[in-house]
Amino acid sequence: MEVVLCLNGDLEHRLRVFGNRVPRRLFGPDRDEVTGEWGKLCDKELNDVYTSPSIVRVIKSKRMTWAGHVSRMGERRGVYRILVGKPEGKRPLGIPRCR
Numbered sequence: 001m002e003v004v005l006c007l008n009g010d011l012e013h014r015l016r017v018f019g020n021r022v023p024r025r026l027f028g029p030d031r032d033e034v035t036g037e038w039g040k041l042c043d044k045e046l047n048d049v050y051t052s053p054s055i056v057r058v059i060k061s062k063r064m065t066w067a068g069h070v071s072r073m074g075e076r077r078g079v080y081r082i083l084v085g086k087p088e089g090k091r092p093l094g095i096p097r098c099r
Contacts, residue, residue, distance in 0.1 A: 012056050019055035020046060 007015070020043060027049055029038045041049065073080040081087050 007056060007059065015055050015059070023050040023052075026050075 030041050070083050
């Protein structure tokens, strides 16, 4: 069974920007030693100072964990059938039954 977990390029870029915003704010501006001007830390400098897993990697890892969980479910479960790509049958009408 193959599971496709994709984040399109624009969404990945926006998540990476969001993930870097907080550490960039915490570590503040950087002063250039040659010119003496203040500026933002670039991504490479920020990764040198603050090492944490990328938010995109964390999301993909969680999705893979969830897909593994769903793949071990029974074949009659709705989520499993949707993951496999064979949703058949009808949904029950009305209020859900009590367990």
